[in-house]
Amino acid sequence: MALDFSRLNVMIVDDNPHMRILIRDILLGFGVKDVVECPDGSEAISELRHRPADIVIADWMMEPLDGLDFTRLIRTANDSPSRFVPIIMLTGHTERHRIVEARDAGVTEFLAKPVTANGLYARLRSVVENPRQFVQTQSFSGPDRRRRTEDVDGRDRRKD
Amino acid sequence: MNDGNGKTSNGAGAQIFSPPNTVRQKVTGSGGPTPEMLAKADAAIKKMTEDYPSWAINEVDRLGELIQSEADDQTRDQERLKEAYKLSHDMRGQGGSFGYPMITGVAGSFCSFVNSLDAIDGKAVDILQAHVKAMRAVLQNRIAGDGGPIGAKILDGLNKAVAKYAANKG
Numbered sequence: 001m002a003l004d005f006s007r008l009n010v011m012i013v014d015d016n017p018h019m020r021i022l023i024r025d026i027l028l029g030f031g032v033k034d035v036v037e038c039p040d041g042s043e044a045i046s047e048l049r050h051r052p053a054d055i056v057i058a059d060w061m062m063e064p065l066d067g068l069d070f071t072r073l074i075r076t077a078n079d080s081p082s083r084f085v086p087i088i089m090l091t092g093h094t095e096r097h098r099i100v101e102a103r104d105a106g107v108t109e110f111l112a113k114p115v116t117a118n119g120l121y122a123r124l125r126s127v128v129e130n131p132r133q134f135v136q137t138q139s140f141s142g143p144d145r146r147r148r149t150e151d152v153d154g155r156d157r158r159k160d
Numbered sequence: 161m162n163d164g165n166g167k168t169s170n171g172a173g174a175q176i177f178s179p180p181n182t183v184r185q186k187v188t189g190s191g192g193p194t195p196e197m198l199a200k201a202d203a204a205i206k207k208m209t210e211d212y213p214s215w216a217i218n219e220v221d222r223l224g225e226l227i228q229s230e231a232d233d234q235t236r237d238q239e240r241l242k243e244a245y246k247l248s249h250d251m252r253g254q255g256g257s258f259g260y261p262m263i264t265g266v267a268g269s270f271c272s273f274v275n276s277l278d279a280i281d282g283k284a285v286d287i288l289q290a291h292v293k294a295m296r297a298v299l300q301n302r303i304a305g306d307g308g309p310i311g312a313k314i315l316d317g318l319n320k321a322v323a324k325y326a327a328n329k330g
Binding site: 004005054115116121 | 186194198199200211250252253256258
């Protein structure tokens with residue numbers, strides 16, 4: 001038995017209309033019935049104020065507000081419309097320092113292009129089956145960046 | 161330390177808590193996709209693959225214009241190069257997504273080459289134009305998939321040109 005996504009509301013944020021259609025049609029194929037499309041981060045934030053999404057799939061490179069700044073605003077702005085929404089970052093950037101940058105902005109999952117049906121399903125599944133705790137510090141707000149649970153020997157000195 | 165609202169603090173300034181999980185509440189079932197789900201998703205991708213060359217060629221044309229402008233006026237315009245990089249970066253992500261991994265390979269090579277440049281010169285412009293020409297050939301001839309022997313030859317030619325340029329610079 002697969003996951004039943006029929007009650008989910010997913011937002012796609014990408015400046016390329018063809019890429020939005022591709023992701024939308026894959027999601028519809030997975031049984032998602034409610035998909036909202038936005039061409040950039042600023043429009044996505046406005047849309048989220050009116051209509052919350054359960055999951056956001058956002059491209060990295062967009063103008064005027066790119067996926068990274070969009071994520072930072074969602075996670076840290078005082079008037080954020082949806083601080084905890086899971087964000088799947090879609091990008092052609094696969095270099096390690098880029099992944100760390102996205103993680104530090106508060107991205108929940110990372111999906112490297114080219115997009116495949118299996119890859120997208122796997123990220124949705126991870127969001128559903130492995131929800132992460134939220135961490136808030138002076139320098140970071142977002143899903144826990146540590147995926148492994150380890151016993152700490154002595155006092156926990158974690159600050160980030 | 162628990163503050164009574166579900167938030168814990170480790171005493172070093174980090175607050176850790178479980179946010180409301182609307183996703184888990186709305187999604188039932190478990191495990192991987194059914195064959196039917198994948199078939200529907202793959203059908204969507206296939207449909208988009210058929211249309212891809214007809215709109216992607218416009219992006220290649222724009223990329224070609226930008227590089228040709230650079231060849232013509234040699235102003236080394238950074239904004240122009242930035243736009244060219246963004247176009248190529250987008251194509252790198254889109255190509256494979258729409259069934260044209262050759263475009264991903266050539267556009268990826270374009271991006272890596274631009275990243276490696278300290279300054280653009282005439283020889284670098286020639287190499288960028290060769291990339292544009294390769295992308296155009298892939299789309300006009302609808303070379304989907306990895307392109308077979310012809311695809312490998314095109315990529316090999318570009319890689320050699322980039323390596324030669326780097327060797328001469330070094």
